[in-house]
Amino acid sequence: MLKWKNNAPREDKSRGVDIYEDDLSAEKAAKEERARIPQEDEDQQWPQCPEAEKDQGQETPVGIKGQASSSMAHRPEVLRFKRDFDRIYKSGRSKGDKYVVVLHRANGLGHSRRAFLASRKVGGAVTRNRARRLMKESFRKMENEIKPGTDILFIARSTIAGTGCAAVEASMRQALRKSGLLQ
Secondary structure, three states: OOOOOOOOOEEEOOOOEEEOOOOOOHHHHHHOOOOOOOOOOOOOOOOOOOHHHOOOOOOOOEOOOOOEHHHHHOOOOEOOOHHHHHHHHHHOEEEEOOOEEEEEEEOOOOOOEEEEEOOOOOOOHHHHHHHHHHHHHHHHHHHHHEOOOEEEEEEEOHHHOOOOHHHHHHHHHHHHHHHOOEO
16 A cells, blocks of 8 residues: 555555555755765775875876877877868869879978878778778888878778778879879
8 A cells, every 4th residue: 555645555456565655855864874975085984905095196098109198199190170171172182093092282291191081982881991991001001101291181982892902002102103292
């Protein structure tokens, strides 16, 4: 039976038992000793751990190469802003090959920046990601041969789907050679 405000019990027919309900105050739980309410970080009942005495300040996470992640978050060799892409599209030059189109423009910096794009024409998400990985790996192999001070945009053509790394590398090398970006 359920007990309502008039304290009259009510029968719960689904269970066949009498159920009583009372109004519970939220203040009652707060007054209980050892209630589960956020307090200081330290519990007086338990002994102090020796590890807890160490400096618990925020440590700078370290990346794979031993660099702090904050410096890894901003990689100056990667194009990432819309204005940079717009400049390349508007005043850059393009050369293409069988699997890749290369758009490039001088950037006035001491280093080259790059980006790798694969549109939906290339295929689904898995195919596009594979195309970008192939272009990145091919670029990594020839990165030291590229003239500094250029923004380069590599765009995958739809023919890149199903090809291997060697073919993509040859196509990228040929497109870079046509554009005069190889040293």
